[in-house]
Amino acid sequence: MAKNRCVIITGGDPTAGLSGLIRGDDFVIACDRGVGYAAKENVTPDLIIGDFDSYVGPLPENVPVTRLPSEKDDTDTMAAMRYAEERGFSEVLLTCALGGKRFDHTVANLQTMAHGASAGLTVTLEGDGVRMICSGPATREIKKEEGAYLSLFAMSGEVSGVDLTGVKYPLSGGKLMSSFPLGVSNEWTEGAARISHKSGILLIVISEK
Amino acid sequence: MAKNRCVIITGGDPTAGLSGLIRGDDFVIACDRGVGYAAKENVTPDLIIGDFDSYVGPLPENVPVTRLPSEKDDTDTMAAMRYAEERGFSEVLLTCALGGKRFDHTVANLQTMAHGASAGLTVTLEGDGVRMICSGPATREIKKEEGAYLSLFAMSGEVSGVDLTGVKYPLSGGKLMSSFPLGVSNEWTEGAARISHKSGILLIVISEK
Numbered sequence A, B: 001m002a003k004n005r006c007v008i009i010t011g012g013d014p015t016a017g018l019s020g021l022i023r024g025d026d027f028v029i030a031c032d033r034g035v036g037y038a039a040k041e042n043v044t045p046d047l048i049i050g051d052f053d054s055y056v057g058p059l060p061e062n063v064p065v066t067r068l069p070s071e072k073d074d075t076d077t078m079a080a081m082r083y084a085e086e087r088g089f090s091e092v093l094l095t096c097a098l099g100g101k102r103f104d105h106t107v108a109n110l111q112t113m114a115h116g117a118s119a120g121l122t123v124t125l126e127g128d129g130v131r132m133i134c135s136g137p138a139t140r141e142i143k144k145e146e147g148a149y150l151s152l153f154a155m156s157g158e159v160s161g162v163d164l165t166g167v168k169y170p171l172s173g174g175k176l177m178s179s180f181p182l183g184v185s186n187e188w189t190e191g192a193a194r195i196s197h198k199s200g201i202l203l204i205v206i207s208e209k
Helices: A034-040 A076-086 A103-118 B035-038 B076-086 B105-119
Strands: A004-009 A027-031 A049-052 A064-068 A093-094 A122-127 A128-133 A137-142 A150-153 A158-165 A171-177 A182-185 A192-197 A200-208 B007-008 B027-031 B047-051 B065-066 B093-094 B122-127 B130-135 B138-143 B146-152 B159-165 B173-179 B183-186 B191-195 B200-206
Touching: A004 A034, A004 A076, A027 A034, A034 A049, A034 B183, A049 A076, A064 A093, A076 A103, A093 A103, A103 A128, A103 A200, A103 B105, A103 B146, A103 B183, A103 B200, A128 A137, A128 B105, A128 B191, A150 A158, A150 A171, A150 B105, A182 B105, A192 A200, A192 B027, A200 B105, B007 B035, B007 B076, B007 B159, B007 B200, B027 B035, B027 B076, B035 B047, B047 B076, B076 B093, B076 B105, B093 B105, B105 B122, B105 B130, B105 B200, B130 B138, B138 B200, B146 B173, B191 B200
Parallel strands: A004 A027, A004 A093, A027 A049, A049 A064, A093 A122, B007 B027, B007 B093, B027 B047, B047 B065, B093 B122
Antiparallel strands: A122 A128, A128 A200, A137 A192, A150 A182, A150 A200, A158 A171, A158 A192, B122 B130, B130 B200, B138 B191, B146 B183, B146 B200, B159 B173, B159 B191
């Protein structure tokens, strides 16, 4: 039986419709300011992780808290991702992870997705007007979203053996590189795009026009 | 004599105080919607590059235009970066490159910075509340900015031989990896941080708190 999914609610801009993204059997980790976002959406986390440098409100009762030192190497989100990796979740949904003034955290959260993917997880991020899926070698179908672009990026130095069909600019055995954004702004020509790759960490970005 | 700098004005959210960032001897490329941003700030570009899929206003007179097909592999910004690389500029300033709804372009622009850095350029990006510097092996000093964090990220798989002093969490011969955000939210303890690295593409992010 597939293990349930780990949802990380972190401290960027709140993701619209957050509570609707969470399933009953998800394991929910709230990080720092994400504790407030969870409370606002009546989501009770299963675990709270943070150094609480940016959240000062009350903590929900009966929820275990992993308090991190504020002088630490990992970001709170990275600590949550490690937890998900160590506990054997195969899927992580990252929310409230973009926007705000802290662009350093945006970059860190992209790299945190790559960390989860390197550990074998499929990491999805839901933001406002954007959804991203990051993983190692896999085959997946992405249903057409009206008014959206589909882009592919290498999050490891190189992603090879990329097959992409059902889109305006298909690829067959293609190669993507992290220092060369070649797969930006593709468009669906069929009901679903089929994407597979043989090596490396691929980031799929579905972005509203 | 050092060659002048290439400034790319692209199509994300406009960078506040754009005209103040541009020096008299900069070579300015405006891409697509950036043409409008330049006009608004009374900046006359030296070159216009774009497929004009998102800018429909008038083009300034007497400015050469490189019109790209809208069905192309490169983004407009990437085409401008290639131009800067081919013409031998050693420094690029990327503006209006973040924000907006198109997070795919934000990721693409980060990777475009890495492309310029791989070609030997120093690429700086000025955004709202954030400044980033991306380059290959180098030694530089970053002056303390009040109310800001200093973060380091690997934009190639690995960045090694990282020396970092003048900050709360120094490094000596450290290693950063693109799938492990270890260098987030450092703070100045001296008037300037000294940063050097021996291999790989390093991204320095100065982000307002």
